[in-house]
Amino acid sequence: MSEGFHEAVLVEEVLRHLAPRAGGRYLDLTLGGGGHAAEVLRRCDPDGSLWGVDQDAQALAAAQARLAGFGKRVRLEHCRFDELPELWEGAGRPLFQGIYADLGVSGNDLDDAARGFSLQRSGPLDMRMDQRQPTTAASLLRDLDEVALADVLRRGEVPGAGRLARLLHEAARRGELDRTDQLADLVLRHSPPRGRKGSGGGRSHHPATLVFQALRLEVNQELPALERLLAWLPEPLAPGGVVVVLSYHSLEDRRVKRRFAELSRGCICPPRLPVCGCGRQPAGRLLTTRGEHAGPAEIARNPRSRSAVLRAWMKELRP
Numbered sequence: 001m002s003e004g005f006h007e008a009v010l011v012e013e014v015l016r017h018l019a020p021r022a023g024g025r026y027l028d029l030t031l032g033g034g035g036h037a038a039e040v041l042r043r044c045d046p047d048g049s050l051w052g053v054d055q056d057a058q059a060l061a062a063a064q065a066r067l068a069g070f071g072k073r074v075r076l077e078h079c080r081f082d083e084l085p086e087l088w089e090g091a092g093r094p095l096f097q098g099i100y101a102d103l104g105v106s107g108n109d110l111d112d113a114a115r116g117f118s119l120q121r122s123g124p125l126d127m128r129m130d131q132r133q134p135t136t137a138a139s140l141l142r143d144l145d146e147v148a149l150a151d152v153l154r155r156g157e158v159p160g161a162g163r164l165a166r167l168l169h170e171a172a173r174r175g176e177l178d179r180t181d182q183l184a185d186l187v188l189r190h191s192p193p194r195g196r197k198g199s200g201g202g203r204s205h206h207p208a209t210l211v212f213q214a215l216r217l218e219v220n221q222e223l224p225a226l227e228r229l230l231a232w233l234p235e236p237l238a239p240g241g242v243v244v245v246l247s248y249h250s251l252e253d254r255r256v257k258r259r260f261a262e263l264s265r266g267c268i269c270p271p272r273l274p275v276c277g278c279g280r281q282p283a284g285r286l287l288t289t290r291g292e293h294a295g296p297a298e299i300a301r302n303p304r305s306r307s308a309v310l311r312a313w314m315k316e317l318r319p
Helices: 011-018 035-043 057-066 068-073 081-090 107-111 137-143 146-155 161-173 180-189 209-220 222-232 250-264 296-301 303-307
Strands: 025-028 049-054 074-078 096-102 237-247 284-286 309-315
Touching (some): 011 035, 035 057, 035 096, 049 057, 049 068, 057 068, 068 074, 137 161, 161 180, 209 222, 222 250, 250 284
Parallel strands (some): 025 049
Antiparallel strands (some): 237 309, 284 309
């Protein structure tokens, strides 16, 4: 199964910032098929260890097969990354030399029509990363009223959220939004021609792209989970430890950028004060003043890397 998982994104850049070493302890927050994890484990040979988590059972099974050769150096958990603080407490609060997350949905889930993530493949309107969760995108559309649905679309920065929410709400009540192609077709029919895929002869997004993303974010509660994770940092990092995050859209990246900036900020006294009175010290420093991106060769080999933005931050060396 692991052989079918897509190539991990920005692997060398992630490894450059993490700098895995023998005896180090590392935390993979979004294990996926184990592509990043396998490289981290190879580079912290012979006694470095990795704790990996994923809410997707299929991804976890693939990673387990891929990482089986590393034996007891690997610990895997089936959970969301924002559930980690409780597990971490129960494990004795171990400190990690490196923590990393590859956010968003995997290319494999997008390619699997049965998971319902892709508007380009006909399948049930599911979108759950964790199949144990009861709420699907179809049930969300059926259960939310028009106002609540508009709020979901606005949080996902969907243009014309109010008008579109009314259309979706009415279609869902008629039982016409159970499949991905139904949703994609409805949005396409009611979109201005200039917003349609391929209009003007150039590369453009399907008008339902942001709708699918907004529903997926809501079904999986991705942004609240990310905010809880970022609030936990830098507690589980060892002094000098590094956290690396790969984001795929601005809703994720803005939150990561803002949190890393907060952690890097020192004095917050008003500029008019002659002497600092707050005593605030930076918790660490940015390793990426700007987000890093994949180069042309990687994009050609792995198109998913096109939208990836990497940000890295290091915890202060003082204990």
